[in-house]
Amino acid sequence: MTAADLPSQHHEQYQAFKQLGLKLDMSRGKPAPEQLDLSNALMASLDGYQAVDGTDGRNYGGTIGLPEARELFGKLLDVPAAQVVVDSSASLSLMHDVIIYSLLNGTPGHAPWVREPVTFLCPVPGYDRHFAICEARGIKMINIPMTEAGPDMDLVEKLVAEDASIKGMWCVPKYSNPGGVVYSDAVVARLAAMKTAAPDFRLMWDDAYRFHHLGEQKLEVASILDACAQAGNPDRAIVFASSSKVTWAGSGIAALAASPANIAWWTKHAGIRSIGPDKINQLRHVRLLKDVATVEALMEQHRQLLKPKFEAVLAQFEHYLGEVPGVSWTRPQGGYFIDLVTPQGSAKRTVALAKEAGITLTPAGAAFPYGNDPKDSHIRIAPSFPSLEEITKAAQGIALSLRVALGA
Amino acid sequence: MTAADLPSQHHEQYQAFKQLGLKLDMSRGKPAPEQLDLSNALMASLDGYQAVDGTDGRNYGGTIGLPEARELFGKLLDVPAAQVVVDSSASLSLMHDVIIYSLLNGTPGHAPWVREPVTFLCPVPGYDRHFAICEARGIKMINIPMTEAGPDMDLVEKLVAEDASIKGMWCVPKYSNPGGVVYSDAVVARLAAMKTAAPDFRLMWDDAYRFHHLGEQKLEVASILDACAQAGNPDRAIVFASSSKVTWAGSGIAALAASPANIAWWTKHAGIRSIGPDKINQLRHVRLLKDVATVEALMEQHRQLLKPKFEAVLAQFEHYLGEVPGVSWTRPQGGYFIDLVTPQGSAKRTVALAKEAGITLTPAGAAFPYGNDPKDSHIRIAPSFPSLEEITKAAQGIALSLRVALGA
Numbered sequence: 001m002t003a004a005d006l007p008s009q010h011h012e013q014y015q016a017f018k019q020l021g022l023k024l025d026m027s028r029g030k031p032a033p034e035q036l037d038l039s040n041a042l043m044a045s046l047d048g049y050q051a052v053d054g055t056d057g058r059n060y061g062g063t064i065g066l067p068e069a070r071e072l073f074g075k076l077l078d079v080p081a082a083q084v085v086v087d088s089s090a091s092l093s094l095m096h097d098v099i100i101y102s103l104l105n106g107t108p109g110h111a112p113w114v115r116e117p118v119t120f121l122c123p124v125p126g127y128d129r130h131f132a133i134c135e136a137r138g139i140k141m142i143n144i145p146m147t148e149a150g151p152d153m154d155l156v157e158k159l160v161a162e163d164a165s166i167k168g169m170w171c172v173p174k175y176s177n178p179g180g181v182v183y184s185d186a187v188v189a190r191l192a193a194m195k196t197a198a199p200d201f202r203l204m205w206d207d208a209y210r211f212h213h214l215g216e217q218k219l220e221v222a223s224i225l226d227a228c229a230q231a232g233n234p235d236r237a238i239v240f241a242s243s244s245k246v247t248w249a250g251s252g253i254a255a256l257a258a259s260p261a262n263i264a265w266w267t268k269h270a271g272i273r274s275i276g277p278d279k280i281n282q283l284r285h286v287r288l289l290k291d292v293a294t295v296e297a298l299m300e301q302h303r304q305l306l307k308p309k310f311e312a313v314l315a316q317f318e319h320y321l322g323e324v325p326g327v328s329w330t331r332p333q334g335g336y337f338i339d340l341v342t343p344q345g346s347a348k349r350t351v352a353l354a355k356e357a358g359i360t361l362t363p364a365g366a367a368f369p370y371g372n373d374p375k376d377s378h379i380r381i382a383p384s385f386p387s388l389e390e391i392t393k394a395a396q397g398i399a400l401s402l403r404v405a406l407g408a
Numbered sequence: 409m410t411a412a413d414l415p416s417q418h419h420e421q422y423q424a425f426k427q428l429g430l431k432l433d434m435s436r437g438k439p440a441p442e443q444l445d446l447s448n449a450l451m452a453s454l455d456g457y458q459a460v461d462g463t464d465g466r467n468y469g470g471t472i473g474l475p476e477a478r479e480l481f482g483k484l485l486d487v488p489a490a491q492v493v494v495d496s497s498a499s500l501s502l503m504h505d506v507i508i509y510s511l512l513n514g515t516p517g518h519a520p521w522v523r524e525p526v527t528f529l530c531p532v533p534g535y536d537r538h539f540a541i542c543e544a545r546g547i548k549m550i551n552i553p554m555t556e557a558g559p560d561m562d563l564v565e566k567l568v569a570e571d572a573s574i575k576g577m578w579c580v581p582k583y584s585n586p587g588g589v590v591y592s593d594a595v596v597a598r599l600a601a602m603k604t605a606a607p608d609f610r611l612m613w614d615d616a617y618r619f620h621h622l623g624e625q626k627l628e629v630a631s632i633l634d635a636c637a638q639a640g641n642p643d644r645a646i647v648f649a650s651s652s653k654v655t656w657a658g659s660g661i662a663a664l665a666a667s668p669a670n671i672a673w674w675t676k677h678a679g680i681r682s683i684g685p686d687k688i689n690q691l692r693h694v695r696l697l698k699d700v701a702t703v704e705a706l707m708e709q710h711r712q713l714l715k716p717k718f719e720a721v722l723a724q725f726e727h728y729l730g731e732v733p734g735v736s737w738t739r740p741q742g743g744y745f746i747d748l749v750t751p752q753g754s755a756k757r758t759v760a761l762a763k764e765a766g767i768t769l770t771p772a773g774a775a776f777p778y779g780n781d782p783k784d785s786h787i788r789i790a791p792s793f794p795s796l797e798e799i800t801k802a803a804q805g806i807a808l809s810l811r812v813a814l815g816a
Contacts, residue, residue: 028468030467030468030469031467033464033467036464036466036467039466042688043453043454043457043688044453045451045452045453046451049451056441056444057658057659058444058447058656058657058658058659059438059439059441059444059656059657059658060436060438060652060657060658061438061658062658088496088497088686089496089682089685089686090682090683090684092681092682092683093681093682096680096681096682097681100508100512103512104508104511104512104522104545104546105544105545112546114512114522129680129683132680133680133681136513136677136680137512137513137680138512138520244468248466248467248688249466249467249468249683250465250466250467250468250469250470250683250684250685250686250687250688251465251466251686251687251688251689269544272504272537272540272541272544272545273500273501273504273505273541274497274498274500274501274504275498275500275537275657275658276498276658277497277658278496278497278658278659278686278689279658279659280450280451280656280658280659281659281686281689
């Protein structure tokens with residue numbers, strides 16, 4: 001250990017950092033303005049409002065989405081367009097409503113969930129908004145540890161086989177939030193084929209980062225819909241995706257892909273809620289995004305903007321935390337987050353110290369059901385929104401906060 | 409009765425009409441293309457994406473809506489902006505979700521509705537999509553007859569006082585769908601002040617036609633939020649409105665106005681479902697609609713397009729049905745519908761005959777809970793979508809169908 005690495009030294013550095021009076025919000029995985037700029041053509045005048053089937057995009061109707069929008073998402077998700085619904089802005093809303101309709105009406109051929117206790121399996125760390133839906137709508141959650149290849153399948157298989165109250169499981173199969181985990185083919189196959197005590201068990205397959213690569217290699221995850229169909233469980237998985245982190249985060253379009261039975265079920269229930277989604281926004285998106293190649297080219301532009309920010313954070317962590325025992329972090333190949341793993345009992349303290357230094361992080365524990373990280377050892381880092389200069393500074397501040405928390 | 413009015417004569421006219429091979433869908437209250445054209449500036453390039461508070465409309469966030477959108481709807485609804493939420497496209501979705509959150513979570517300070525049987529009062533004839541929400545989500549419905557001044561308040565007061573399962577009531581207070589009824593001040597006052605056995609009783613106040621005048625006189629309905637507040641029931645009413653029939657029916661923005669407690673409750677629950685509405689569409693709308701005067705001028709243009717269509721239907725009805733006993737129809741001062749009232753037991757038959765003649769009407773009974781018009785005597789006429797020529801022809805066909813049904 002050199003003099004520069006003495007605990008007192010880091011305390012001084014932290015104090016000096018505080019004096020900078022930084023004010024940075026890194027609490028959410030928001031795209032940066034220059035990423036949103038990539039899709040500013042959405043703001044341009046739309047050339048006509050007729051869909052390919054003659055639908056006037058401005059008028060009522062069309063719960064299932066416009067044909068060209070379904071076609072585009074079908075190609076992007078590698079699913080027949082007939083098995084795709086395209087809706088308004090956010091995929092989170094589609095997930096929420098799948099759960100609402102299951103609670104109040106039941107899935108095809110099954111009783112409403114709300115009559116009995118309902119439990120969901122939650123791979124952790126995971127996405128706080130998934131867990132918030134369960135908590136808000138009265139669904140109990142069970143933590144499932146993550147491995148490098150996906151959720152701990154031995155535990156998952158054991159639990160779903162014995163407990164019929166387990167009606168669903170949250171999955172972010174690629175570049176998971178926040179751990180960056182990519183589900184292996186074996187995990188996908190086991191999720192599709194496992195025996196569940198509940199006949200109406202659902203995989204909530206949030207394919208949020210399907211096109212959101214950071215590395216040179218574009219990692220692929222096996223098709224859960226194909227795997228489920230092959231395993232004789234065609235209605236088990238519902239796939240969600242959106243253009244939120246492709247075009248404009250707040251004004252994108254969202255898609256749901258599933259078995260024909262699930263699509264019919266969804267369309268029936270969504271048709272009660274709404275006369276139809278914003279089809280003009282679907283037209284805008286189809287005309288901008290065009291096809292898979294255009295989307296991939298756009299995502300490459302996102303990658304060029306995001307990659308340096310992730311590298312800057314990793315470099316700062318390496319510099320300040322590389323030799324601190326018990327500290328590690330993920331080096332994601334895609335997605336929007338780095339998971340900083342701290343020694344037990346130090347995440348909350350670190351987040352509080354960072355806050356004092358002007359850096360707002362996602363609350364420690366947020367990546368766990370009920371906001372409770374049992375080991376208090378995960379901090380979600382969201383490098384996307386700040387500028388490269390800001391994120392470099394912020395990573396330094398977070399690292400110093402952790403060292404001060406550890407007295408290391 | 410002249411020779412031209414003999415039953416056989418009408419039968420022949422109906423047969424001749426059938427030969428025209430018309431194909432007209434009048435099943436829904438859709439704006440006509442030329443009405444949608446009035447807002448084609450929505451398609452034009454948007455000049456900037458910053459909200460007045462600096463929010464980047466393209467990014468995540470803002471469950472409650474942009475300040476300028478809330479301000480606009482506040483002025484339009486005569487409510488402080490702080491008591492307004494502006495959301496994505498459709499007010500129907502907001503109504504649906506208010507019921508969902510009430511079912512699963514309960515209104516502020518009260519238990520979830522779903523634990524006990526829930527009943528809604530439904531003034532009839534009414535809006536089929538309101539009733540569909542109740543039917544789909546397990547809420548029992550009770551018909552309430554309409555008077556010329558609103559629902560039969562003696563019956564309403566009696567039922568809500570004695571039955572604690574009655575948790576809500578649908579109200580379209582102005583130019584009601586389909587009867588064109590305008591609630592009187594006395595009805596508004598009684599709804600606000602009446603004693604309800606359920607402490608969490610809700611008026612679902614669908615102000616769908618607030619600006620949608622057909623007559624010279626712009627009728628006003630007393631403020632239900634003010635009346636409820638004055639009566640000591642501030643949380644009783646939730647007001648819904650949208651730009652659907654102001655700008656583009658499928659791509660508008662929707663608003664919910666309520667007490668501060670209800671706004672906080674809504675925002676909390678809607679924030680679980682979504683990270684925020686499409687704020688870019690809110691910006692587009694605010695820049696197009698600007699203020700109350702601009703909206704009123706736009707609605708006057710709608711009126712000029714709609715009025716001749718309503719007059720054409722009324723003229724045809726007068727000509728073909730004016731002397732038929734037991735047949736009457738509404739002469740609405742606003743809104744989107746005419747209610748054709750037939751002798752008992754002849755509405756379904758008339759709709760079927762019209763269908764044979766190429767005119768698709770809203771199914772008879774649709775304006776009643778469970779699609780069941782006990783007297784089978786109401787046909788909802790939606791003159792807005794077809795051209796003036798088409799609607800004139802269609803009204804003739806409908807009238808002939810009714811005469812054939814009646815053998816009159």
